[in-house]
Amino acid sequence: MIFVTLGSQKFQFDRLLQKLDELVEKGVIQEEMIAQIGSSTYHPQHYQYVQFMDRMEFSDTMNQATTVITHGGTGVIISAVKLGKKVIAVPRLAKYGEHVDDHQLQLLHQFDDLGIICACYEMENLEQCVKELPERTFRPYISNTNVIISSIDEYLHTI
Secondary structure (H helix, E strand, O other): OEEEEOOOOOOOOHHHHHHHHHHHHOOOOOOOEEEEOOOOOOOOOOOEEEOOOOHHHHHHHHHHOOEEEEEOOHHHHHHHHHOOOEEEEEOOOHHHOOOOOOHHHHHHHHHHHHOOOEEOOOHHHHHHHHHHHHHOOOOOOOOOHHHHHHHHHHHHHHO
């Protein structure tokens, strides 16, 4: 099962939901998929969705999923990789009204460089990410908060 989660902030991520609908309609995605769409206004036509889940429902859905498709939020990415899930992360971009700035691009580059997720920087590449994901292997997540924070901080200062 694929779990799509877009966070709980006030920002929509309609672009991602629409693209996923296209991929299901085309048969690229054939697995069961459920999405927590948050503040998005687009309502998927080809897969299940809810606006928000409570903590228990979110946790249960995350545990059942084999794949997580998400925005570039640190919390959900870390939670998913800790559970051994394969993650595709797509950054929210300010130019589409999905966030106030493009910090998620920087975060995804860091996670991508660590080899723990599949970062999809351009929506037109999502189909390829989905197709390649089953064959990809990722480095296991090793919880070491201080190293990660230091690494992200160092990376952000190089930009």
